[in-house]
Amino acid sequence: AQSVTQLDSQVPVFEEAPVELRCNYSSSVSVYLFWYVQYPNQGLQLLLKYLSGSTLVESINGFEAEFNKSQTSFHLRKPSVHISDTAEYFCAVSDLPFNNNDMRFGAGTRLTVKP
Amino acid sequence: ETGVTQSPTHLIKTRGQQVTLRCSSQSGHNTVSWYQQALGQGPQFIFQYYREEENGRGNFPPRFSGLQFPNYSSELNVNALELDDSALYLCASSLTRTDTQYFGPGTRLTVL
Numbered sequence: 667a668q669s670v671t672q673l674d675s676q677v678p679v680f681e682e683a684p685v686e687l688r689c690n691y692s693s694s695v696s697v698y699l700f701w702y703v704q705y706p707n708q709g710l711q712l713l714l715k716y717l718s719g720s721t722l723v724e725s726i727n728g729f730e731a732e733f734n735k736s737q738t739s740f741h742l743r744k745p746s747v748h749i750s751d752t753a754e755y756f757c758a759v760s761d762l763p764f765n766n767n768d769m770r771f772g773a774g775t776r777l778t779v780k781p
Numbered sequence: 782e783t784g785v786t787q788s789p790t791h792l793i794k795t796r797g798q799q800v801t802l803r804c805s806s807q808s809g810h811n812t813v814s815w816y817q818q819a820l821g822q823g824p825q826f827i828f829q830y831y832r833e834e835e836n837g838r839g840n841f842p843p844r845f846s847g848l849q850f851p852n853y854s855s856e857l858n859v860n861a862l863e864l865d866d867s868a869l870y871l872c873a874s875s876l877t878r879t880d881t882q883y884f885g886p887g888t889r890l891t892v893l
Contacts, residue, residue: 670823700881702884707886708886708887709785709787709871709884709885709886709887710824710871710873710884711884712881712882712883715881756823756824758823767814767826767829767836767837767878768826768837769814769826769882770826771823771824771825772823773821773822773823774821774822774823
């Protein structure tokens with residue numbers, strides 16, 4: 667079964683600085699990757715996903731992630747963060763294209779944006 | 782369109798008791814998954830229901846059981862509560878088994 671490693675448990679950054687949250691997954695024939703965001707005292711919200719096609723995927727609020735098969739990575743980036751981006755970010759993987767019941771999450775990265 | 786809702790928001794139980802958590806899936810979604818998120822951890826898959834049938838189960842003991850109703854809402858039941866069951870329980874629904882999951886806000890369970 668797939669597994670996910672989020673390499674940083676906490677990432678502090680100043681407002682308007684760029685940020686990268688790292689995610690690596692274990693290798694498989696096919697893989698489907700997701701980033702979810704969790705704001706304090708809330709459930710998870712889907713940020714973006716890679717299912718197939720272009721390896722660069724974007725969210726509506728300026729985040730992007732690149733699927734890199736050779737590096738088995740799916741790092742999340744934003745060129746300029748805002749205070750409102752402060753949250754917990756989870757990378758997740760699913761390796762069954764016909765069933766989503768095996769989704770596995772990383773331990774999360776807490777992004778703290780400071781003024 | 783109403784999103785995924787869960788009730789109650791918070792719950793406090795004592796060891797050995799039983800608890801039932803509820804989830805209403807997003808309109809039109811026939812698949813519901815339940816996850817346990819311990820403090821400081823990512824969510825862990827408990828089980829999934831598709832059209833009222835269990836469709837996969839994670840590494841959780843049988844005292845974790847579930848149900849899905851004809852309107853596709855769902856319940857998670859936990860018997861003989863243990864201290865380690867304290868966690869945020871998340872419900873996620875999807876249009877079908879192959880679609881993206883959308884999460885509810887969760888139920889925070891504290892076992893004393």
